[in-house]
Amino acid sequence: DVKVTQSSRYLVKRTGEKVFLECVQDMDHENMFWYRQDPGLGLRLIYFSYDVKMKEKGDIPEGYSVSREKKERFSLILESASTNQTSMYLCASSRDIGNQPQHFGDGTRLSIL
Amino acid sequence: AQSVTQPDIHITVSEGASLELRCNYSYGATPYLFWYVQSPGQGLQLLLKYFSGDTLVQGIKGFEAEFKRSQSSFNLRKPSVHWSDAAEYFCAVGGSYNTDKLIFGTGTRLQVFP
Numbered sequence: 001d002v003k004v005t006q007s008s009r010y011l012v013k014r015t016g017e018k019v020f021l022e023c024v025q026d027m028d029h030e031n032m033f034w035y036r037q038d039p040g041l042g043l044r045l046i047y048f049s050y051d052v053k054m055k056e057k058g059d060i061p062e063g064y065s066v067s068r069e070k071k072e073r074f075s076l077i078l079e080s081a082s083t084n085q086t087s088m089y090l091c092a093s094s095r096d097i098g099n100q101p102q103h104f105g106d107g108t109r110l111s112i113l
Numbered sequence: 114a115q116s117v118t119q120p121d122i123h124i125t126v127s128e129g130a131s132l133e134l135r136c137n138y139s140y141g142a143t144p145y146l147f148w149y150v151q152s153p154g155q156g157l158q159l160l161l162k163y164f165s166g167d168t169l170v171q172g173i174k175g176f177e178a179e180f181k182r183s184q185s186s187f188n189l190r191k192p193s194v195h196w197s198d199a200a201e202y203f204c205a206v207g208g209s210y211n212t213d214k215l216i217f218g219t220g221t222r223l224q225v226f227p
Binding site: 040104 | 220
């Protein structure tokens, strides 16, 4: 089975801090994704990566950046955390972008104080 | 580009009752359709998927879904709901073009009463 592991289940940070969320997958998938999930808004795509060092903006990239130095690892970076970035963050991976199932991690619940 | 709508934000059923969760999509070609379930505090788990062929697809946990092209729908069903089915359910639509991404609905929260 595909396993997608997010480094933290819960994280509390302060406004203005630089925050790193880490995600690792073990199925050699080309594609990895970062979503944020908020009540009533479903999943919104922040960034995705289709290869090492390659990335594309999703629907809500503002205030975020990503890094993919190795195929199995995809990091989400909040350059200067703000309270409106308090949310559940979900990482996923898949063999293809739009026509294959995505496999999700358990999520990181991030609180910015 | 594709889009997906889940008209029901919240559904409540009694344990043992049948269930149908609605999903409507918009896409110009044959869509790739998925249903996911999210238990509280967890990530999303794939229930079933439709790519082509038989329009009635079986998934895990006793769920099934039917693709109806004429209605642009992919509704999720279960004949008899168990208390452990209480969760949030997401429909997603993808496509076959390089520019297509997986688009998720806003979810339907299912509550099950004993």
